Amino acid sequence: MVAENTSSRSLSITLRVWRQAGPTQPGKFVDYQSKDLSPNMSFLEMLDVVNDELTLKGEEPIAFAHDCREGICGTCSCTINGKPHGPGKGVATCQVYMRAFRDGDVVTVEPFRAAAFPVIKDLITDRSAFDKIQQAGGFITARTGSAPEANGLPVPKPDADLAMDAAACIGCGACVAACKNASAMLFVAAKVSHLGLLPQGQAERDRRVLSMVSTMDALGFGNCTNQYECSAACPKLITHDFIARMNRDYLGASLRAAFKPESAASGGGAG
Amino acid sequence: MATLDSKIPSGPLADKWRNHKANIKLVNPANKRKYEVIVVGAGLAGASAASSLGDLGYKVKCFVFHDSPRRAHSIAAQGGINAAKNYQNDGDSVHRLFYDTLKGGDYRAREANVHRLAEVSVNIIDQCVAQGVPFAREYGGLLANRSFGGAQVSRTFYARGQTGQQLLLGAYSALSRTIGQGLVEMHTHSEMLDLVIVDGQAKGIIVRDLVTGKITRHAADAVVLATGGYGNVFNLATYARGSNATAIWRAYKRGACIANLCYTQIHPTCIPVSGDYQSKLTLMSESLRNDGRIWVPKKKEDAKKDPNSIPEADRDYYLERMYPSFGNLCPRDIASRAAKRVCDEGRGVGPTGLGVYLDFADAIKRLGENGVRERYGNLFDIYHEITAESAYKVPMRIFPAVHYTMGGLWVDYNLMSNVPGLFVLGEANFSDHGANRLGASALMQGLADGYFVIPYTIGDYLAGQKPGSRPSTDRPEFKAAEDNVTAMTNRLLSSKGKHPVSYYHKRLGKILWEFCGMARTKEGLEKALKLIPELREEFWKDVLVPGSGDTLNQSLEQAGRVADFLELGELMCRDALTREESCGGHFREEHQFPDGECKRDDASFGHVAAWEYQGEGKTPLRNIEPLNYEFTKMSVRNYK
Numbered sequence: 071m072v073a074e075n076t077s078s079r080s081l082s083i084t085l086r087v088w089r090q091a092g093p094t095q096p097g098k099f100v101d102y103q104s105k106d107l108s109p110n111m112s113f114l115e116m117l118d119v120v121n122d123e124l125t126l127k128g129e130e131p132i133a134f135a136h137d138c139r140e141g142i143c144g145t146c147s148c149t150i151n152g153k154p155h156g157p158g159k160g161v162a163t164c165q166v167y168m169r170a171f172r173d174g175d176v177v178t179v180e181p182f183r184a185a186a187f188p189v190i191k192d193l194i195t196d197r198s199a200f201d202k203i204q205q206a207g208g209f210i211t212a213r214t215g216s217a218p219e220a221n222g223l224p225v226p227k228p229d230a231d232l233a234m235d236a237a238a239c240i241g242c243g244a245c246v247a248a249c250k251n252a253s254a255m256l257f258v259a260a261k262v263s264h265l266g267l268l269p270q271g272q273a274e275r276d277r278r279v280l281s282m283v284s285t286m287d288a289l290g291f292g293n294c295t296n297q298y299e300c301s302a303a304c305p306k307l308i309t310h311d312f313i314a315r316m317n318r319d320y321l322g323a324s325l326r327a328a329f330k331p332e333s334a335a336s337g338g339g340a341g
Numbered sequence: 342m343a344t345l346d347s348k349i350p351s352g353p354l355a356d357k358w359r360n361h362k363a364n365i366k367l368v369n370p371a372n373k374r375k376y377e378v379i380v381v382g383a384g385l386a387g388a389s390a391a392s393s394l395g396d397l398g399y400k401v402k403c404f405v406f407h408d409s410p411r412r413a414h415s416i417a418a419q420g421g422i423n424a425a426k427n428y429q430n431d432g433d434s435v436h437r438l439f440y441d442t443l444k445g446g447d448y449r450a451r452e453a454n455v456h457r458l459a460e461v462s463v464n465i466i467d468q469c470v471a472q473g474v475p476f477a478r479e480y481g482g483l484l485a486n487r488s489f490g491g492a493q494v495s496r497t498f499y500a501r502g503q504t505g506q507q508l509l510l511g512a513y514s515a516l517s518r519t520i521g522q523g524l525v526e527m528h529t530h531s532e533m534l535d536l537v538i539v540d541g542q543a544k545g546i547i548v549r550d551l552v553t554g555k556i557t558r559h560a561a562d563a564v565v566l567a568t569g570g571y572g573n574v575f576n577l578a579t580y581a582r583g584s585n586a587t588a589i590w591r592a593y594k595r596g597a598c599i600a601n602l603c604y605t606q607i608h609p610t611c612i613p614v615s616g617d618y619q620s621k622l623t624l625m626s627e628s629l630r631n632d633g634r635i636w637v638p639k640k641k642e643d644a645k646k647d648p649n650s651i652p653e654a655d656r657d658y659y660l661e662r663m664y665p666s667f668g669n670l671c672p673r674d675i676a677s678r679a680a681k682r683v684c685d686e687g688r689g690v691g692p693t694g695l696g697v698y699l700d701f702a703d704a705i706k707r708l709g710e711n712g713v714r715e716r717y718g719n720l721f722d723i724y725h726e727i728t729a730e731s732a733y734k735v736p737m738r739i740f741p742a743v744h745y746t747m748g749g750l751w752v753d754y755n756l757m758s759n760v761p762g763l764f765v766l767g768e769a770n771f772s773d774h775g776a777n778r779l780g781a782s783a784l785m786q787g788l789a790d791g792y793f794v795i796p797y798t799i800g801d802y803l804a805g806q807k808p809g810s811r812p813s814t815d816r817p818e819f820k821a822a823e824d825n826v827t828a829m830t831n832r833l834l835s836s837k838g839k840h841p842v843s844y845y846h847k848r849l850g851k852i853l854w855e856f857c858g859m860a861r862t863k864e865g866l867e868k869a870l871k872l873i874p875e876l877r878e879e880f881w882k883d884v885l886v887p888g889s890g891d892t893l894n895q896s897l898e899q900a901g902r903v904a905d906f907l908e909l910g911e912l913m914c915r916d917a918l919t920r921e922e923s924c925g926g927h928f929r930e931e932h933q934f935p936d937g938e939c940k941r942d943d944a945s946f947g948h949v950a951a952w953e954y955q956g957e958g959k960t961p962l963r964n965i966e967p968l969n970y971e972f973t974k975m976s977v978r979n980y981k
């Protein structure tokens with residue numbers, strides 16, 4: 071049988087949107103009516119329509135971040151009805167469809183809230199702190215051209231699969247927005263685990279976790295108090311087990327760093 | 342008239358690249374840091390180039406319009422990346438990958454470039470594995486492969502349905518490392534709006550900070566564009582919404598030739614359009630064609646019926662019928678046109694009649710639902726999210742959509758355009774795919790260009806530039822380019838007309854899809870060449886761009902990009918009109934065999950058409966680079 075769309079009737083909603091002209095300006099919620107929407111329309115397509123209407127009325131459209139519109143680039147980042155990326159499990163904002171709402175609903179839309187993600191405009195925040203954490207150690211140093219033959223290093227399938235689970239992170243920041251402490255532990259743990267699970271990642275394993283964690287702390291992200299709102303909000307459903315894994319790595323690396331100082335000749339740090 | 346010297350090295354095909362690398366000039370290590378290189382773009386091509394050049398010791402500045410280099414459109418590639426590793430022992434080789442790519446491109450690419458691509462493909466996999474890209478593995482721990490369209494061997498490497506993501510994150514991690522080490526200076530939220538030419542050479546760019554609106558000048562010894570494809574000219578495409586042609590188009594207007602614009606790829610397996618509000622089309626990876634079977638009902642009357650109620654005997658598995666040896670895995674252009682044909686016959690399915698089934702019932706019988714989930718689970722999830730249908734129970738509905746652009750800025754064998762000092766990598770150039778790109782070959786090309794070609798070839802150019810001869814940004818050429826950008830911004834903001842930008846983009850897309858889409862005719866293209874300039878005129882008179890230029894203003898960004906599309910779209914139609922033959926993604930109805938296959942005209946069109954800007958309102962000049970096939974015979978593609 072052909073599975074039916076939950077409804078083919080059109081719906082109308084009240085949008086309650088966070089409007090903020092710039093990083094230092096105060097923001098406030100503003101209501102807009104959005105009418106006769108198809109349930110098959112995506113949430114962002116609904117915002118497109120609202121924006122065209124605002125433009126025609128001579129008002130400034132709502133600034134919102136988006137690009138791929140298929141849940142992989144990590145650009146879209148709205149908190150919808152209090153939940154980062156809105157209703158539904160394992161989806162990004164761009165994968166929310168209007169069929170998730172009912173006619174007459176009031177839908178509140180805000181930016182991802184976190185001290186480390188300041189608002190740029192309306193629903194757009196500055197998430198460059200994530201890039202800084204990556205730059206601190208989220209890599210395996212393999213200068214172009216220096217790589218050995220790929221099949222020279224077999225990786226057990228379970229390790230490769232688990233590494234891939236962690237590597238699926240799209241860097242959207244929903245984990246931070248969902249956490250009451252605005253902690254970036256899930257994001258960092260995903261990268262540390264992805265690289266630390268692979269044989270190629272062993273040489274820099276200790277340095278990586280120490281450097282990424284200290285950079286995360288320095289950038290103003292909060293501590294993890296094991297509430298696991300992060301994995302619940304993650305569009306890729308990355309499990310908080312990786313946080314435990316990273317904590318073990320971090321502890322081990324700290325101990326090793328304390329007892330086994332690096333050779334003075336070992337050269338520059340991770341940068 | 343531009344000189345188009347392809348600079349293909351002499352000698353036997355398989356030795357060209359090796360000899361070329363041995364013969365080109367080098368920059369000595371101590372001098373490298375005296376050269377600054379601008380890289381625009383950090384997709385697979387840009388990120389791999391920027392990090393590799395940084396590691397070599399050049400001072401690199403990298404610009405992206407995205408808020409982070411990790412968000413480039415490359416992230417969305419699903420299916421995989423080709424490489425001639427022959428791990429499956431199924432007869433693959435560098436020569437076979439070369440041959441498949443050349444043939445898949447309908448003999449409209451350069452032999453030497455394609456051969457080099459096949460050669461370095463093996464290094465790419467090594468490089469990515471070393472970076473920690475979690476490719477799919479077999480139980481023994483070795484790398485797994487799958488097959489893709491246009492090939493009879495299994496040479497595609499993949500990371501679930503997220504290969505582009507994992508390759509990009511690999512390149513991004515290398516880029517992040519070099520940024521952290523101070524080797525690359527990263528500029529995010531920075532859109533290049535003009536190219537600066539000094540004494541005939543590319544020496545800088547003009548950039549708008551998308552957050553503050555500030556316009557700045559940047560000088561360099563060489564400029565590398567890796568800004569992606571122009572498929573969003575069609576409005577509806579599988580591209581990320583932000584993908585645009587502004588960088589390559591403005592370089593074109595500064596004298597860089599743009600080649601083969603009419604070669605656009607329409608991907609056969611995308612989710613059909615559902616309504617007017619539609620903002621993008623979602624691809625269902627071609628890898629699905631490994632196990633899914635494409636069909637439509639034999640009888641028109643059945644088109645609206647529940648597919649599961651249509652008996653086997655009443656189904657037309659048309660690809661298997663028409664192309665028995667390649668079947669569902671025939672190349673994209675062929676599969677797309679076949680879908681159009683059956684829909685034109687009234688046998689298309691779904692509410693709009695513009696759809697065909699991609700059925701997994703047999704695969705589920707063979708592999709079990711879990712087996713299918715293991716291979717394609719995330720794609721089935723995407724499909725479910727968008728359509729609210731389960732492809733485990735009902736066949737998927739798919740339809741062709743614009744997916745890739747083979748055309749782009751003309752480059753020589755060194756990936757340098759006809760403007761000295763301007764290099765172009767990845768989808769932004771025209772180089773390796775001829776008239777049609779095979780699946781899993783764009784990722785290969787982007788990374789080949791960035792990791793393994795530009796690091797050598799840029800040295801050949803820079804070695805001829807005096808260290809420290811980089812011009813100052815106070816030069817009049819920089820001021821003129823900045824003024825040009827400011828004037829355009831002001832013009833867009835001051836028009837305060839009647840319609841939002843999207844209105845024009847949608848209309849342009851409709852014109853192009855109708856007249857320059859899957860099938861083209863002289864009549865249709867001539868009509869488009871009348872309609873587009875009219876639309877462009879209307880746009881400049883009536884577009885409504887709210888807000889100001891000195892803050893984040895997405896309407897303004899979009900307006901600039903659509904303004905460029907309105908020009909590029911016209912040239913694309915002109916290119917399609919002048920190419921009086923059918924080849925690959927360019928299908929002219931006038932030129933076909935009785936069975937509907939492409940009829941090439943090698944004698945008259947066995948060449949690259951590279952267009953040269955002649956000034957506003959003037960018809961551009963069509964330059965030709967003949968394609969000399971020394972080692973292979975241009976033959977009729979046959980996938981039957």
Ligand SMILES: Cc1cc2nc3c(=O)[nH]c(=O)nc-3n(C[C@H](O)[C@H](O)[C@H](O)COP(=O)(O)OP(=O)(O)OC[C@H]3O[C@@H](n4cnc5c(N)ncnc54)[C@H](O)[C@@H]3O)c2cc1C
Nearest residue numbers: 382383384385386415418420421533569767768781783784
């Ligand atoms: C849905 C989808 C699936 C695909 N799947 C596959 C696949 O399985 N296998 C395969 O081989 N290919 C696939 N492709 C094609 C492939 O993904 C692309 O061709 C390739 O990734 C392009 O890479 P690129 O580096 O050239 O450009 P992009 O990844 O598009 O990067 C462009 C970069 O340029 C920057 N930029 C652009 N303009 C400017 C400007 N004016 N100023 C500053 N910065 C600018 C952007 O910020 C970005 O960083 C797929 C494509 C799509 C759409």
Ligand code: FES
Nearest residue numbers: 137139144146164
């Ligand atoms: S827009 Fe790319 S993840 Fe949502």
